[in-house]
Amino acid sequence: MRILLVGCSGFVGRALVPLLLEGGHQLVLLSRSSTPLASVQSPQLQRLQADPAVAATWQVPAVQEALASSEAVINLAGEPIAEKRWSDAHRQLLSSSRINTTRALVAAMQALPEAQRPKTLISGSAIGYYGTSSSERFREASGAGGDFLAGLCQAWEQEAQTASAFARVVILRIGIVLGPDGGALGKMLPVFRMGFGGPIGNGQQWMSWITRHDLCRLIAEALANPAYQGTYNAVAPAPCSMATFASALGQVLGRPSLLPVPAPILQLLLGDGAKVVLEGQQVLSERLQQQGFVFEDPELSAALARATT
Ligand SMILES: NC(=O)c1ccc[n+]([C@@H]2O[C@H](COP(=O)([O-])OP(=O)(O)OC[C@H]3O[C@@H](n4cnc5c(N)ncnc54)[C@H](OP(=O)(O)O)[C@@H]3O)[C@@H](O)[C@H]2O)c1
Numbered sequence: 001m002r003i004l005l006v007g008c009s010g011f012v013g014r015a016l017v018p019l020l021l022e023g024g025h026q027l028v029l030l031s032r033s034s035t036p037l038a039s040v041q042s043p044q045l046q047r048l049q050a051d052p053a054v055a056a057t058w059q060v061p062a063v064q065e066a067l068a069s070s071e072a073v074i075n076l077a078g079e080p081i082a083e084k085r086w087s088d089a090h091r092q093l094l095s096s097s098r099i100n101t102t103r104a105l106v107a108a109m110q111a112l113p114e115a116q117r118p119k120t121l122i123s124g125s126a127i128g129y130y131g132t133s134s135s136e137r138f139r140e141a142s143g144a145g146g147d148f149l150a151g152l153c154q155a156w157e158q159e160a161q162t163a164s165a166f167a168r169v170v171i172l173r174i175g176i177v178l179g180p181d182g183g184a185l186g187k188m189l190p191v192f193r194m195g196f197g198g199p200i201g202n203g204q205q206w207m208s209w210i211t212r213h214d215l216c217r218l219i220a221e222a223l224a225n226p227a228y229q230g231t232y233n234a235v236a237p238a239p240c241s242m243a244t245f246a247s248a249l250g251q252v253l254g255r256p257s258l259l260p261v262p263a264p265i266l267q268l269l270l271g272d273g274a275k276v277v278l279e280g281q282q283v284l285s286e287r288l289q290q291q292g293f294v295f296e297d298p299e300l301s302a303a304l305a306r307a308t309t
Pocket residue numbers: 006007008009010011012013030031032033036052053076077078079080081093097101124125126127174175176177178182183184
C-alpha cells in the first residue's frame with residue numbers, strides 16, 4: 001500500500017515507520033522537519049516538508065500529488081501534551097496542532113477527484129476523551145468527559161469523522177504508550193534506574209496503557225483489514241493503578257520503587273499538564289476484543305520487560 005503519514009516522526013512514528021516498511025508498504029512522510037526520522041533509510045520512504053497544521057500545506061503540488069497517489073493516510077500529529085505548563089497560548093497550540101491539521105487534511109482529501117481520494121484514514125485521539133475517574137470503567141460507547149482534554153479529543157475526532165463520507169475512518173483513542181525512548185515511561189525510566197522511582201501522586205489513579213509495539217501492530221492491522229471501522233480504545237486489556245505500575249516497573253528493572261513523587265512537585269513543573277499523570281481513567285478495549293485483535297503484550301510485567309529495552 002502507498003501511505004501518507006502525518007505526525008509520524010515522533011515517539012510512535014519511530015517504531016511505526018520501520019514496521020510498515022518491513023510490511024512492504026511505500027511511505028510518504030509529511031513533516032515540519034526536512035529530515036524526519038533521518039536514521040531510517042529506505043527506497044520505499046519519501047520525505048516531504050511542510051507544516052501539516054497549516055491549511056496551505058495541502059495546496060502544495062508535491063503534497064497534493066502524494067495525497068492523490070496514496071491509498072491510506074495515518075494522522076498522528078499533535079503538539080506534545082505533558083511537556084509544558086498549559087498557558088492559554090499552549091492550550092491553543094495543543095488544540096490547533098491536532099484539530100486544524102486534521103481539518104486541513106480531510107479537506108484536502110475531499111478536494112481530490114473521487115477516484116484519487118485515499119480510501120482509508122487512520123487518525124489519532126486519546127483516552128483523555130473520557131475525562132478522568134477513579135471508579136468508572138470507560139468503553140467506546142461511554143460519553144465524553146467535561147475537561148479540556150476531553151473537549152480537545154471530541155473536536156479532533158469530529159474533524160476525522162468528516163472523512164467517513166468518502167473513506168473508511170478508524171479513530172484510535174490511544175492509552176499511555178509504553179516504550180523506552182519517550183512518553184510517560186521514557187520519563188520515569190531514568191529515575192527508576194537510579195533507584196529513586198515510585199508512584200506518582202497518591203498511586204490510586206488508573207493507568208490504561210498499551211505497548212508501542214502493540215499500538216504499531218494495531219495500526220498496521222487496521223490499515224490492512226477493512227473490517228476495522230469507527231472508534232477503538234487502543235489500550236491493552238490490563239489497566240492498573242499507578243502504584244501497581246510503579247511496583248511492576250521496579251521489579252522488571254530490579255530496583256526499589258518506594259519513593260513516591262508528590263503531586264505538588266509535578267504540578268509545579270507542569271501546571272494543568274500534571275493532570276495527565278495524576279488523574280487517570282480505566283479504559284477497556286471492548287471493540288478490539290470483538291474485532292479479534294491479538295495483543296502480543298497483554299500483561300503488565302511482560303509488557304514492561306519489552307518496553308524498557
Ligand atoms: N505517546 C502517548 O502516550 C500518547 C497517548 C495518547 C495519545 N497520543 C497521541 O498519539 C499521537 C502520536 O503520539 P507520539 O507520542 O508519537 O507524539 P510525538 O512524539 O509528540 O509526535 C507527534 C508528531 O506530531 C507532530 N507535531 C508536534 N508538534 C506539532 C505542532 N505544534 N504542529 C503540528 N504537528 C506537530 C510532529 O511531527 P513533525 O515534527 O514531523 O511535523 C510529531 O512527529 C499524538 O497525537 C498524541 O497526542 C500519544
